[in-house]
Amino acid sequence: MELLNVDTVEEARKKLLEAAEKKRPDEEEVYFTRGTGRILARDTVAEENVPGFRKSTVDGYAVRAADTQGVSESVPVFLRVIEEIPMGRAPEKTISPGEAAYVPTGGMLPQGADAVVMIEYTEKFDEESIAVYDALSCGRNVIREGEDIKRGEAFIEKGRRIRPQETGALASAGVSRISVFRPWTVTVISTGDELAGVEDAIEKGRTRDINTYSLSAAAEGYGFKVADALVLKDDRDSIKKAISEAMTSSDVVLVSGGSSQGEKDYTADIMDELSHGGLLTHGIAIKPGKPTILAFDRESETILAGLPGHPAAALLIFELFIGWLYRELTFQKEPEKIKAEISENVPSAGGKATCIFVELVRREGRSCEARPILGKSGLITLLTKADGYTVTDANSEGVNEGDTVEVTLF
Amino acid sequence: MELLNVDTVEEARKKLLEAAEKKRPDEEEVYFTRGTGRILARDTVAEENVPGFRKSTVDGYAVRAADTQGVSESVPVFLRVIEEIPMGRAPEKTISPGEAAYVPTGGMLPQGADAVVMIEYTEKFDEESIAVYDALSCGRNVIREGEDIKRGEAFIEKGRRIRPQETGALASAGVSRISVFRPWTVTVISTGDELAGVEDAIEKGRTRDINTYSLSAAAEGYGFKVADALVLKDDRDSIKKAISEAMTSSDVVLVSGGSSQGEKDYTADIMDELSHGGLLTHGIAIKPGKPTILAFDRESETILAGLPGHPAAALLIFELFIGWLYRELTFQKEPEKIKAEISENVPSAGGKATCIFVELVRREGRSCEARPILGKSGLITLLTKADGYTVTDANSEGVNEGDTVEVTLF
Numbered sequence: 138m139e140l141l142n143v144d145t146v147e148e149a150r151k152k153l154l155e156a157a158e159k160k161r162p163d164e165e166e167v168y169f170t171r172g173t174g175r176i177l178a179r180d181t182v183a184e185e186n187v188p189g190f191r192k193s194t195v196d197g198y199a200v201r202a203a204d205t206q207g208v209s210e211s212v213p214v215f216l217r218v219i220e221e222i223p224m225g226r227a228p229e230k231t232i233s234p235g236e237a238a239y240v241p242t243g244g245m246l247p248q249g250a251d252a253v254v255m256i257e258y259t260e261k262f263d264e265e266s267i268a269v270y271d272a273l274s275c276g277r278n279v280i281r282e283g284e285d286i287k288r289g290e291a292f293i294e295k296g297r298r299i300r301p302q303e304t305g306a307l308a309s310a311g312v313s314r315i316s317v318f319r320p321w322t323v324t325v326i327s328t329g330d331e332l333a334g335v336e337d338a339i340e341k342g343r344t345r346d347i348n349t350y351s352l353s354a355a356a357e358g359y360g361f362k363v364a365d366a367l368v369l370k371d372d373r374d375s376i377k378k379a380i381s382e383a384m385t386s387s388d389v390v391l392v393s394g395g396s397s398q399g400e401k402d403y404t405a406d407i408m409d410e411l412s413h414g415g416l417l418t419h420g421i422a423i424k425p426g427k428p429t430i431l432a433f434d435r436e437s438e439t440i441l442a443g444l445p446g447h448p449a450a451a452l453l454i455f456e457l458f459i460g461w462l463y464r465e466l467t468f469q470k471e472p473e474k475i476k477a478e479i480s481e482n483v484p485s486a487g488g489k490a491t492c493i494f495v496e497l498v499r500r501e502g503r504s505c506e507a508r509p510i511l512g513k514s515g516l517i518t519l520l521t522k523a524d525g526y527t528v529t530d531a532n533s534e535g536v537n538e539g540d541t542v543e544v545t546l547f
Numbered sequence: 548m549e550l551l552n553v554d555t556v557e558e559a560r561k562k563l564l565e566a567a568e569k570k571r572p573d574e575e576e577v578y579f580t581r582g583t584g585r586i587l588a589r590d591t592v593a594e595e596n597v598p599g600f601r602k603s604t605v606d607g608y609a610v611r612a613a614d615t616q617g618v619s620e621s622v623p624v625f626l627r628v629i630e631e632i633p634m635g636r637a638p639e640k641t642i643s644p645g646e647a648a649y650v651p652t653g654g655m656l657p658q659g660a661d662a663v664v665m666i667e668y669t670e671k672f673d674e675e676s677i678a679v680y681d682a683l684s685c686g687r688n689v690i691r692e693g694e695d696i697k698r699g700e701a702f703i704e705k706g707r708r709i710r711p712q713e714t715g716a717l718a719s720a721g722v723s724r725i726s727v728f729r730p731w732t733v734t735v736i737s738t739g740d741e742l743a744g745v746e747d748a749i750e751k752g753r754t755r756d757i758n759t760y761s762l763s764a765a766a767e768g769y770g771f772k773v774a775d776a777l778v779l780k781d782d783r784d785s786i787k788k789a790i791s792e793a794m795t796s797s798d799v800v801l802v803s804g805g806s807s808q809g810e811k812d813y814t815a816d817i818m819d820e821l822s823h824g825g826l827l828t829h830g831i832a833i834k835p836g837k838p839t840i841l842a843f844d845r846e847s848e849t850i851l852a853g854l855p856g857h858p859a860a861a862l863l864i865f866e867l868f869i870g871w872l873y874r875e876l877t878f879q880k881e882p883e884k885i886k887a888e889i890s891e892n893v894p895s896a897g898g899k900a901t902c903i904f905v906e907l908v909r910r911e912g913r914s915c916e917a918r919p920i921l922g923k924s925g926l927i928t929l930l931t932k933a934d935g936y937t938v939t940d941a942n943s944e945g946v947n948e949g950d951t952v953e954v955t956l957f
Contacts, residue, residue, distance in 0.1 A: 173764040225741030227752040245752040285926040302930035305761030305858050308745045309927050331635030335718045342637040342655040351715030354583040448715050516695045517719050520712035
């Protein structure tokens with residue numbers, strides 16, 4: 138079997154990124170509460186300081202720290218209470234030496250005050266004054282204006298997926314509209330004379346289509362819009378026509394099946410034709426997933442991907458190339474990997490990166506165990522049993538029991 | 548400060564689970580492609596075998612393995628080709644000794660055959676026969692009927708979040724309708740005289756509301772339906788009325804703010820009244836998050852949660868109790884944690900579990916580093932800078948630089 142013309146994963150990624158660098162998704166502006174889960178397209182700048190004023194972090198009395206110097210549990214200082222500051226309102230008075238004002242948690246400090254003594258360290262002395270039993274440093278129990286977020290600060294960076302905490306931070310800084318990436322539009326095509334839909338009556342020899350369903354779900358997981366999901370017979374003309382039509386409306390066209398070593402291997406030809414010679418790679422040194430085709434058409438700016446027919450391989454290649462490219466172009470961090478000890482020897486496929494699907498098993502007081510899911514590569518249950526995968530280096534001889542591997546959750 | 552009446556995290560969880568065990572969400576049936584991301588409510592049983600017939604995993608010739616015994620590269624066996632089996636169709640003939648049939652990858656094996664020789668190990672000899680250069684064991688390059696999934700097998704378990712691979716597996720087994728949990732309905736209430744909306748004009752002393760936005764987003768992250776998100780003044784009667792009304796339509800009512808040690812601490816009283824004495828806990832030994840109230844009303848079957856006003860603490864407590872309870876009741880696994888080395892000493896708050904928000908930094912060839920995000924607990928940027936959190940044991944004295952901690956992504 139020829140391995141001469143295949144690319145490594147890194148080579149294929151490099152070619153894809155260079156060719157498709159213009160495919161950075163468009164931006165769109167949305168109301169910030171509609172942005173959860175989406176990817177910020179620009180550094181987001183605070184409209185105002187957070188907090189917008191010096192704020193107490195406790196229930197207590199705003200004081201001048203200098204007034205409390207030398208104070209202790211046995212030697213209090215007595216301060217005159219000149220105001221009770223209501224929540225959400227600005228103080229009316231200025232604190233002079235010897236004075237204090239009651240301030241609730243989250244309340245605004247009056248001018249002159251520079252610290253807050255917790256109510257637990259005070260005692261009412263008479264109608265007008267309190268005894269303070271704590272020596273305070275300047276700034277104690279106070280958040281400065283703008284200490285959390287400064288007006289004009291890029292407080293959330295582009296590429297960040299908006300989590301509930303970012304939604305909260307946007308609200309706090311008065312940012313109600315944000316710029317997020319508009320995810321790609323994708324067409325998913327499965328080819329094969331044997332394919333039947335999930336609800337079709339099925340005769341012996343036919344197989345239910347998996348890839349339009351699983352790849353559509355994977356695409357939707359990235360927020361992509363699935364324009365169409367088609368199951369086609371293994372017929373050159375109809376496949377070419379379908380890809381060509383999809384290229385007018387989709388950013389990415391995924392075609393699974395038809396890319397094995399078998400007789401019907403014309404997907405690469407079609408993709409090369411339709412991309413005006415933009416074929417990037419035809420064969421990647423990874424197992425499973427070798428018969429992968431990547432092309433980019435500069436005219437229509439469409440990414441074409443021929444994925445293996447095996448469901449596990451198709452999902453893996455989608456993740457490793459299309460998902461990866463999308464993360465790169467939208468400035469996202471790669472997902473965290475989990476370090477785990479592999480529970481048995483797995484040889485690598487000579488000269489190819491080898492993807493090992495694993496189940497993660499937690500172990501008390503020790504690192505996680507990664508148990509390889511073994512089975513023939515056509516099995517879909519390879520994937521449903523797996524929590525993630527680890528990819529061995531193309532030059533390695535595989536992994537040995539007890540080796541630490543990095544697992545990408547899947 | 549009294550720590551006598553607070554529960555540990557484990558005690559509070561136990562009480563909550565015991566009281567609210569009837570809150571297991573209802574099931575609903577959906578078309579399987581609408582189920583991605585949702586939680587399976589029942590073990591899902593395959594409607595048919597996958598594959599539905601003995602299937603070749605390669606392009607080649609279906610043969611009787613016995614016919615290839617003793618065969619090698621220099622000593623081939625010659626077999627008569629009696630059929631070319633088309634993709635997606637049942638073979639018409641039976642393989643007798645000395646016979647073979649062409650079968651494509653994914654094609655159906657004919658009766659009599661028990662292995663497939665890859666086309667690379669064969670040679671056309673004449674119009675009718677081939678030379679085979681490989682000795683095959685029985686079952687070689689064949690997936691048995693039902694080898695992937697067996698009819699009647701519970702091939703995806705309840706509690707599983709449906710990923711693209713489960714969607715694919717469902718399609719493969721002809722399962723088009725599935726039973727998933729219908730997520731809870733939630734009302735989110737923020738209280739405080741100082742609160743302003745994200746687009747309100749703001750005067751000094753007022754603070755923009757964060758918690759209705761961040762808690763709604765967190766609830767939506769679980770698929771919960773947010774029935775209402777309200778910002779209320781710190782007024783006993785209107786808060787009581789709002790909670791009471793929310794209890795008629797929501798499974799969970801979240802109230803943030805009003806649960807500190809300050810003067811306006813009546814949320815616990817209101818929740819106890821409205822739950823007919825169902826107050827479970829008032830104070831949890833965790834930092835941040837101590838002023839947490841949990842109650843369950845058996846009449847309306849509503850979970851009431853008083854969350855701290857601090858945004859970081861409110862989100863953390865939502866995650867540790869409401870998110871946790873939902874995962875428990877829907878049979879979900881707890882999310883994987885990432886082991887990392889902490890980069891500096893962090894003392895624990897005496898007698899309390901201490902939550903340390905951390906940024907994860909990858910290091911080549913070594914385990915991940917967890918860098919504590921330091922700052923006052925009122926800061927929302929504590930959370931936007933954090934990748935996750937780790938919780939120290941209530942009895943520990945904290946963590947020391949270099950200790951391995953388990954980080955939950957957030």
